[in-house]
Amino acid sequence: MLVYVRGAGDIATGIALRLHRVGCQVVMADIAEPTCIRRTVAFSEAIRLGEARVEDVTARLAADARVARAIAAAGDVAVVVDPDARMIGALAPDAVVDAILAKRNLGTSMDMAPVVVGVGPGFTAGIDCHAAVETKRGHYLGRAIYQGSPIANTGVPGVIAGVGADRVLRAPADGPFECVRTIGDAVSAGEVVGRVAGEPMVATIDGVLRGLIASGVRVVRGMKSGDIDPRGERAFCDTVSDKASAVGGGVLEAIMHFSSPF
Numbered sequence: 001m002l003v004y005v006r007g008a009g010d011i012a013t014g015i016a017l018r019l020h021r022v023g024c025q026v027v028m029a030d031i032a033e034p035t036c037i038r039r040t041v042a043f044s045e046a047i048r049l050g051e052a053r054v055e056d057v058t059a060r061l062a063a064d065a066r067v068a069r070a071i072a073a074a075g076d077v078a079v080v081v082d083p084d085a086r087m088i089g090a091l092a093p094d095a096v097v098d099a100i101l102a103k104r105n106l107g108t109s110m111d112m113a114p115v116v117v118g119v120g121p122g123f124t125a126g127i128d129c130h131a132a133v134e135t136k137r138g139h140y141l142g143r144a145i146y147q148g149s150p151i152a153n154t155g156v157p158g159v160i161a162g163v164g165a166d167r168v169l170r171a172p173a174d175g176p177f178e179c180v181r182t183i184g185d186a187v188s189a190g191e192v193v194g195r196v197a198g199e200p201m202v203a204t205i206d207g208v209l210r211g212l213i214a215s216g217v218r219v220v221r222g223m224k225s226g227d228i229d230p231r232g233e234r235a236f237c238d239t240v241s242d243k244a245s246a247v248g249g250g251v252l253e254a255i256m257h258f259s260s261p262f
Contacts, residue, residue: 001025001259002072004093006108008047008079010038010211011119011135012099013054014244016077018252020057025072027091028059029082033218037211037227040183041240046079048214055239065090088112095255098123099247101135103153115258117251121153131254133247142246144254167207169226171219172199179215184208184237193226201225208232 001024005012008028016026034044043059045052051060059077062068065087068078080087085107088096095115098108104122110129118129125132125145132145140151171177175197187193187203194201194212196219203209211227219225229236240248 001094001255002027002069002091003095003097003255004029004085004088004091004113006085006096006098006106007100007119008034008042008044008059009036009099009101010042010240011101011244011247012097013041013043014240015097015099015119015248015251016043016059017055017057017240018245018248019255020077022252025069027062027068027072027078027080027087027093029080029085029087031083032081035213035217035219035223037213037225038183038241039211039214040237041244043077043079047081052079085112094259097251097255098129099251115255117254119247119251121150124149130258133250133254135243135247137243141243142248142250144250144257146254146257166204167228167230168224169193169201169204169212169228171196171221171223171225172201173197174220175218177213177215177217177219177225179212181209181212183210183212184234186232186234187228196221196225203228205230206232208234208237210237 003024005028008030030044036042036044046059046061062078071078096113097117099119116129118132120135123132134140134143134150136151173196178195181193191203192200207228207230210229213225
């Protein structure tokens with residue numbers, strides 16, 4: 001089974017790992033300059049570096065659909081720059097997963113593949129996808145939805161170890177981002193972890209810097225550009241999150257629900 005995943009950030013990568021590990025061939029698509037902050041667990045880094053490894057799986061950048069098919073068939077995850085999903089026609093995937101997490105549908109439709117799954121708010125099962133998957137932390141996280149929509153976006157980050165919005169770092173100005181610290185560093189509240197146009201972006205709490213946007217990426221004031229994990233576990237920076245794994249399980253269920261012969 002070939003699955004085309006729109007988006008290659010950390011949640012999309014958790015989905016890709018679940019699919020890859022059960023034998024699916026996976027092609028992921030993202031923009032030319034990815035803005036993912038959890039870069040150590042995001043296959044979108046293959047666009048910047050040529051390849052990326054998350055846990056035990058390697059992703060490689062492909063220039064076109066033919067190369068992407070070859071990479072996926074050889075056992076790695078293929079990553080393409082294809083924000084408008086133009087390669088879907090050439091790839092003819094068995095399933096399409098929209099994991100862009102834009103909080104709205106950016107053009108995904110049920111006619112893209114035999115099975116289409118929408119991840120997070122902005123999708124309605126039976127209207128623009130065959131199934132949707134809940135991404136909001138809590139009781140319903142990772143649930144496959146076959147009628148209706150995931151919970152609407154609240155704009156409030158999920159709580160980890162009792163900390164919600166304060167763990168998210170936002171760009172202080174418009175311009176290219178400059179990293180001062182590195183993902184995995186232990187930081188204290190008030191420390192400078194990055195700069196934009198000379199303005200410092202400071203740590204809001206104590207913890208481990210779990211995410212930080214890449215140097216050179218253009219940001220706008222208020223844009224999510226970093227993430228501090230208050231639990232302080234360095235190992236969490238190199239493994240997909242509980243949320244990504246749960247959402248990946250829901251996507252896998254939804255695809256098999258419409259595809260399995262059992």
